[in-house]
Every structure is written in C-alpha cells, then in structure tokens.
Amino acid sequence: MGTGNERTVAALLRRYGRTYAEEAGIRLRDTPQPLYRLLVLACLLSARIRASVAVEAARCLAAAGMKDPRRMAGATWQQRVDALGEGGYRRYDERTATQLGDGAQLLLDRYGGDIRRMREEADGDPGQLRKLLRELPGLGPAGVAIFLREVQGVWPEVHPCFDGKAAEGAALLGLPSAPGALARLVGRADAPAFAAALVRAALDKEIAGEVKEAARAGKGD
Incomplete structure (x- = not known):
C-alpha cells in the first residue's frame, strides 16, 4: 500500500500528473x-x-x-x-x-x-x-x-524545481514543502508532472480534497 505520502503522490499523479507543456501539445x-x-x-x-x-x-x-x-x-x-x-x-x-x-x-x-x-x-x-x-x-x-x-526534466542542473506555488499545493496535500523533500517522492523524470500537479492543487482547493480522499481509500495506484 505504501506510506501516506506515497499514496497521496500516486493519487495526485494519476489524476493530475500532466505538464502544462503536454497540455499545449509540446513534446519537450x-x-x-x-x-x-x-x-x-x-x-x-x-x-x-x-x-x-x-x-x-x-x-x-x-x-x-x-x-x-x-x-x-x-x-x-x-x-x-x-x-x-x-x-x-x-x-x-x-x-x-x-x-x-x-x-x-x-x-x-x-x-x-x-x-x-x-x-x-x-x-x-x-x-x-x-x-x-x-x-x-x-x-x-x-x-x-x-x-x-x-x-x-531535460535540464538536470535546474532539478529540483518546486517553487512557492508548488509548495503551497504540497502543504494542502499534507506533503513536505521543501524542494529536496518533494524531489525525493518521485523520480527525476516525473518531477515536472509532479510539480504541475502540485500547482493545480494550489489553484483549485477541491483537487487537494479529492486526492487526499483517493489516497485514504487506496485508489492512488
């Protein structure tokens, strides 16, 4: 089942783990x-x-x-x-x-x-x-x-990059907010999608509630 953080991250990525570049049709x-x-x-x-x-x-x-x-x-x-x-x-x-x-x-x-x-x-x-x-x-x-x-994801020297808005989303989800701590929750290849998903949670408070409920129900995987 994984830890609480792992279940939360899995639920978040499954539902909202898409970069804004992908949404715009950019194959980065x-x-x-x-x-x-x-x-x-x-x-x-x-x-x-x-x-x-x-x-x-x-x-x-x-x-x-x-x-x-x-x-x-x-x-x-x-x-x-x-x-x-x-x-x-x-x-x-x-x-x-x-x-x-x-x-x-x-x-x-x-x-x-x-x-x-x-x-x-x-x-x-x-x-x-x-x-x-x-x-x-x-x-x-x-x-x-x-x-x-x-x-x-393509410029390694920038990683980890989780700005204030991503940290805000992480806090709403009960996740650590420090960039290094967030980076340890996912592989580097998933960091851009994870950051984008955290930002979506910050912008729409209902997302945080939905993801936490899914994690509690074990529906992240």
Whole structure:
C-alpha cells in the first residue's frame, strides 16, 4: 500500500500528473523549437488568466506558425494579436503580442534564436539562468518559475524545481514543502508532472480534497 505520502503522490499523479507543456501539445526535448514554445507558454501562463486559456493561446500561436523566435518576430503585431485572441487570450492580447515580438527579437540578437545558448551562458548556475530569463520582456518571476518547473526534466542542473506555488499545493496535500523533500517522492523524470500537479492543487482547493480522499481509500495506484 505504501506510506501516506506515497499514496497521496500516486493519487495526485494519476489524476493530475500532466505538464502544462503536454497540455499545449509540446513534446519537450532539449532542442530549440520545443524549448521556445515552452518559453512562450510560460509567458502566457504568468498573466492573471486561467491556465486553460493560456494553454489554448499557446496552441493557437503554434498553429499560426509562430513556433520559433524567427517566425514570431517575423509575424506582424496584428497576427500575434489575432492568434492570441483566437485562443481566448483577449484581456492581455495587445501587450503580450508586443512582448512576444520583442522577446523573440532579443533571443535572435543575443542567442541566435536558440535558448540552449542562454543555458550555456548560465554555465550550470540556476541563479544565473533565472537572471538571464528575467531579461526577456513579459517573463517575470512567475513565468521564470513556470519555465524552470517544466524544463527540469531535460535540464538536470535546474532539478529540483518546486517553487512557492508548488509548495503551497504540497502543504494542502499534507506533503513536505521543501524542494529536496518533494524531489525525493518521485523520480527525476516525473518531477515536472509532479510539480504541475502540485500547482493545480494550489489553484483549485477541491483537487487537494479529492486526492487526499483517493489516497485514504487506496485508489492512488
């Protein structure tokens, strides 16, 4: 049956263990295009808007061809606005369209459009990587945290990455909240999905109750 924590983690992952990148149709690998699409998704998720809307907007940007910095920068401002609007991302569409264009141009100018070069510049220092990410327009602390939570599965130096929102979800579930303690509850490959599931629990308090009930009933496995 496992310990209480093990049952809780199993129930959480079974029900909500899907990364936001997966929801947006991104098959995350350490290659330029999926990393860039994740970065765009992190920008969209960092606004005060429902996660489902941000995910759909990311899908619409990709469907419109804006899957890499060159195509994002090459699109017109109105094309970016239209794609965001199609995804329901209307409250912040004009500002975000500008930020996405400016951010794409910065990536092209400084890193040749390849986010892995930013990683190389950080030279294995997660703190430096956070600083470099913050230089991108529209990517504040929340957006950086989202990007790092999701990318920790392919960039080992970032692991473990369980930010404040993930810790909030862990506390609601009766799990330890320290990053190292949370990391020990799952394998490294499952860390991004676990972090995303914890965030969902923090955002929707009913999830915590559902998962705890399932764990008590032994339905996690």
